[in-house]
Amino acid sequence: MAGLSCIDHGSGTITQAPLPYEPDALEPYISEKTVFVHYNKHHAGYVKKANQMIKGSDLDSLTLDEIIKKTYGNADQIGIFNNAAQVFNHTFYWNSMKPGGGGMPTGAIAEKIIADFGSYAAFKKEFAAAALSQFGSGWAWLVKDGDALKIMKTANADTPIAQGLTPLLTIDVWEHAYYLDYQNRRADYINAYLEKLVNWEFAEANLAG
Ligand code: FE
DSSP: OOOGGGOOOOSOSOOOOOOSSOTTTTTTTSOHHHHHHIIIIIIHHHHHHHHHHHTTSGGGGSOHHHHHHHHTTOGGGHHHHHHHHHHHHHHHHHHTBOTTOOSOOOHHHHHHHHHHHSSHHHHHHHHHHHHHHOOSSEEEEEEEETTEEEEEEEETTOOGGGGTOEEEEEEEOSGGGTHHHHTTOHHHHHHHIIIIIBOHHHHHHHHHO
16 A cells, blocks of 8 residues: 555644554554554544644744643643644554564563563563553553653553653554454454564663663
8 A cells, every 4th residue: 555655744843753664564463454544544633633733832843742741731732732642652652563573572671571570471461451451542551660660551642751751662552553453352452562563672772762
């Protein structure tokens, strides 16, 4: 499926990072159709709306991170926060996966996971439980909080960077991320993510940060 480079986001200061792989690269675990719609409609939609909402305001000259942190918790700017945070969250999600990924990590990230969770199996169980138990739309994350790794989940657009935490990995558990491929079987999508897709090199780079 062609056309990933032909998206019209309109003009704006917030840009959409390119997909780090072809839209069919995650098959058979996440279909080309899901990636295409998710990237071109959902992710691109957040970029477009965020740019429309900040246009002409003092937020227009800030970086995406700065916009997210500045609007966090401000009831009058919840729409801007939601769209800007979703731009960040989705870029982070695409990079949290790679073709041929998944399974047990090696190296520094593996040592840190074993030190902080006891074992890879314990990490996997806690991450999957967080992703499965997020009620409605949201995200599950592996984050660094100070020196410690933690699992957390966030609702809707909420993002750990707004709370001063360093994300290492994320999984999108909004239904648009998996419904075409897995319908209501979120647990199967989470398992495929952990077993076949996780980009541990990305997590390790974020750990080294
Ligand atoms: Fe999404």
